Amino acid sequence: MTLQPSAELTQTFTETGTGPQAAPVWVLTVIWHPDLQRVGEQAVLSPDTPLALNRYQPLFSPLQAAAGWAQPLLHASVSRASLTLVLGADGLTLSPEDERVRAEWQGQPLTGPRTVPLPAEGDSAVIQLGKRVLLCLHRAHQLPVTDNPLLLGVSSAMEGLRRQVARVAAAALPVLVRGESGTGKERVAQSLHRLSPWSQGPWVTVNMATLSEGLAPAELFGAARGAYTGAQVARTGLWAQADGGSLFLDEIGDCPPAVQPMLLRVIESGEFRPLGAAQPLRSRARLIAATDRPLETSGFNLPLLRRLQTFTLFTPSLRSRREDLGVLARQAWLDTGAAPEDLAEMPTELARALCLHDWPGNVRQLEQAMRRLALDRAAGLWPSVEALLGEPLRLPPDTAASTRVAWTPALPEPSASAAPTAPADETDSGLSAGPAAAVARPRQSTAGIDRASLLAALDAHGWQLKEAAEALGVSRPSIYNLMARWLDTPPADSLGAEQLAPLLSRPDATLADMARQLQVPREALRRRLRALGLPRPPDEAGGRVDADPDGDAME
């Protein structure tokens, strides 16, 4: 396979990859390719130039784009004839050059030119090209230039997280890592340790949910000999064990309430007193804590929370960074020890279903799916998608009604462990249409939605409440309740021209970015700008100024 230098692409990567302030660009990421090494490669779309997508163009570049090498898709099933992509104010227009082009948008075969809405902020779409190649179209606020083997991913979100981890690692202050279960909080904590000045010291972890109120003090702080019945020798606590290294308090939200205040002093001063000891000891352990709980409302000790969140890092959900799926699936597969060729043979229908699933269990669920797949492959089977996921397939909530197709792939061999699949009404493309098998995202209770998840959903959808509510799986009124519970930012109608003008004066100002920065609903901000007679920037970068949807009761 020939590699071709791509000065143009390298330049784009370098320019746009310099920081989070860079204007977002649209990117195509390879999420599935029979040549597994190609997974994760990216091509940047220019807003002004139509992109011809075919076997020989454009050039896709790996994460280390600075190397200046890139190559086209090359796969034989991808036609020489082009699928042309044009980014416009009305959306994305996809035009197959002729009938040789075999392509699908979100699972819908493209038989002629079609204009589709561009995915909302934090969302993405899957394009199939030829029989075997899947691409993810998504925004990128920063392109991947950093590397961290513990924190894989080519998404902006992971690039941002890697940079934050590198920045915060050296600070001798506590770090709180927040995010849904299975998003990699422990990996972030390990990275913080490895990149810190304490990396040569011990790495000590404890799951706070497993500590009982009675034993926790001795476990954490140690005990002098004879401090309690049965303490025949002095016991070294975790804080002392971690001296000169890092102490990771996992599941801090599940720490027994009586234990929480005990942590205040040691976090503040490093001082603690083992049970029964006359003198306090001092530990130079760097503290890292993690949780997926809404600490602010769960009765968690608030002074402790304030001390813990000196630095807070958020791990993004997998569904908000779908472009990372291929890279993570490949690594999870290789970690099973199975042969790469076996994964490369995966039926495209199955790969596509995995790419569209919304992964409530995040990277952990993806790893489990790859383990199940490796087991079935060892027995010569291809499982059904439900068997692989361990749950029904869940399509992205914003999949347009016309594209809400069920994914019940026709697979060569059923797995012995396979869950029953819905009957498929298969089309030529291997898709089955119809609502029966399409799994709607169930409405979720707001109790399990913490501040981080709320903010992540609002940020991902540019503070459009309807979309954020859908993404969280809650009703429209519930998102108001969540905002009232978690956010204390002033309402949009209290914002003055003096606060808005500096943001408006930025050359790349967008309503979505302003709403994110000010933490106010986008529509409310639009109305405030109008009330103050201020100009309204485009909704999104490269977008147009939308008419006021004042009829929308959301905001």
Ligand SMILES: Nc1ncnc2c1ncn2[C@@H]1O[C@H](COP(=O)(O)OP(=O)(O)OP(=O)(O)O)[C@@H](O)[C@H]1O
């Ligand atoms: N960016 C990543 N790159 C590679 N593997 C990852 C990444 N993020 C998560 N993983 C893998 O996903 C699994 C879950 O990660 P981890 O245990 O760090 O998540 P967590 O957020 O701490 O979960 P929980 O809240 O349930 O404890 C791990 O096996 C980890 O190896």
